[in-house]
Amino acid sequence: MSVWIGIDLGTQSVRAMAVGEGGEVLGAAGRPLTSRRDGPRHEQDPEEWWRALASATREALRDVPSSLVAGVAVAATSGTILLTDTAGRPLTPALMYDDRRADAERVNEVGAGVWERLGYRRMQPNWALPKLLWLLRDAPAGARPAHQNDFVNRRLTGHEVPTDLSNALKTGVDLIEERWPAEVLDLVPPEILPEVVRPGTRLGVVCAAAAEETGLPAGTPVIAGMTDGCAAQLGAGATRTGSWNSVLGTTLVLKGVTKELLHDPLGVVYSHRAPDGSWLPGGASSTGAGALTRDLPGRDLDALSTQATARLRVTSGExxxxxxxxxxxxxxxxxxxxxxxxAETFTLGEPADDVERYAAILLGAAFVERLCFDHLDLLGAPVDGEVILTGGATRSAFWNQLRADVLGRPVTLRENAEPALGMAVLAGGDPSRMIRTRATVEPSRTDLREPYLRFVAELERRGWLQEQAARHARERTAR
Structure with a gap:
């Protein structure tokens, strides 16, 4: 038997997981991370990443024979970047994925043609390239950029490593040509930029020093990883063209697979490159389960789910x-x-009590999810494949059924869809054996098209949803 190690460098913690050939978790551990936040500033200490990773990995491997470990891959937050010296030591704190102190005006002026060709049209201030220019203003000689997982991959291998296309997306890499475009080279000294490889590429092996600290056997292959969102998609098994992973936690994130690169006139969908060369389009909504904790503070959400099921699912949910x-x-x-x-939150109608208030939030989130698929269909993306639900919202059976009803199609629930599992798969595991299905939820007879269209009409009336998108949602609903 072989065992693969997946590591997820998140915002609040590091998670390490040892996964066997059949998807069994043979060891797992996490360690917390601390942040420094102040208005638009969000920094972390890169050395803390390494200490936390080494500690978590050592615990996860405690009961795993070293002879079975076949590979390791690391996922990291998208757009996090720092400067290091030529030996890989940090020269600056890491500017995290949502640090907004930089200005994107210069990169959008110089790289407009490239960003347009890549489908996302413009960069945001929190993307890695604007932050890199901000860091380079006062950088000492020899300083070079490193994404979050570049930093730890160098520690694992003991030598300089390429970066992967997934983490380099927000640094301006040309995902079509798989190289740094001339426009980026005009902004950043080309000699400081790392080589770029596809996720899944072998970067080297675990060196003796890293083995001593992490418990990973020396000589273990180190595989180029992906961003945490792409890692979660791999862990969910949404890897076939037309399949989609809908992650509903505090907010909603949708990621899928297409053969061709999507171009979104609104710029709300952007695409990563998959290890096999296909495309991984996705988008992140600002809606989600976070509204429950805000609008129903201190309430027992499990009890509300049970009450909503009993009250609203009678006679097939009319x-x-x-x-x-x-x-x-x-x-x-x-x-x-x-x-x-x-855009601001609103409610159509007046909830009578907490049960209706709870159901109203869940229904609205399901409608936003449906509208996301309508928008993707408008862009020409295939949306007829498997829909896999992951995230904290899947703990609610009521919500899972509601989402299947609103989408009008079956939805799949996985036993485990952590980003760390996705990295174990990328490190060399067989996804057909490692990714396990917990349940499939079929849509009921409840027809929610009419309230969905009322919701769409309200978004259009408020001027937030464009007329073309609203019209397409109505046409697709009527099919």
Whole structure:
């Protein structure tokens, strides 16, 4: 038997997982990470990443024979970057994925043609390239950029490593040509940029020093990883063209697979490159379960789910048709399936009590999810494949059924879809054996098309949803 090690470098913690050939978790451990936040500033200490990773990996491997370990891969937060010296030692704190102190005006002026060709049209201030220019203003000689997983991969191998296309996306890599474009080289000294490889490429092996600290056997292959969102998609098994992973936690994130690169006039969908060369389009909404903790603080959500099931699912769920609907924004402004910085939460109707308030939020999140698929269909993406639900929301059977009903199609639930599992798969595991299905939820007879179209009409009336997108949602619903 072989065992693969997946590591997920998140915002709040590091997670390490040892996974066997059949998907069995033979060891897992996590360690917390600390951040420094102050307004637009969000920094972390790269040395803390390494200490936490080494400790978590050593614990995860405690009961795993070293002779079985066949590979390791690391996922990291998208757009996190720092400067190191030529030996890989940090010269600056890491600017995290949501640090917004940089300005994107210069990179969008110089690279507009490239960003347009790559489908996302423009960079945001929190993307890695604007932050890199901000860091380079006062950089000493010899300073060079490193993404979050580049930093730890260098520690694992003991030598300089290439970066992967997934983490380099927000640094401006040309995903079509798989190289740094001339426009980026005009902004950044070309000699400081690392070589670029596809995720899944072998970077080297675990060196003796790293083996001593992490417990990983010396000589273990180190495989180029991906961003945490792409890693979660791999862990969910959404790897076939037309399949989609819908992650509903605090907010909603949708990621899928297409053969061709999508171009979104709104710029709310952008695509990563898969290890096999296909494309991984996706978008992140500002709506989600975070609205539950805000609007129903201290409530027992499991109890509300049980009560909603009993009250609203009688006689095949007809009572759902009269439930109010909440647009469950977690914070002001929407990013996907439309771009509306001024968008605010609202409720159509007046909930009678906490059960209806709970159901209204869940229904609104399901409608946003449906609208995301309508937008992707409008862009020409195949959306007829498997829909895999992951994230904290899948703990609610009521919500899972609601989402299947709103989408009008079966949805799949996995036993385990952590980013660390996705990295274990990328490190060399067989996804057909390692990714296990927990359940498939079939849509019921409840027809929620009419309240969905009322919701779409309200978004259009408020000027947030474009007329073309609203019209397409109506046409697709009528099919």
């Amino acid at each position: 009572r759902l048709l009269s439930v109010p609907v909440t647009y469950p924004l977690v914070s002001r402004g929407e990013r996907f399936p439309f771009d509306a910085p001024a």
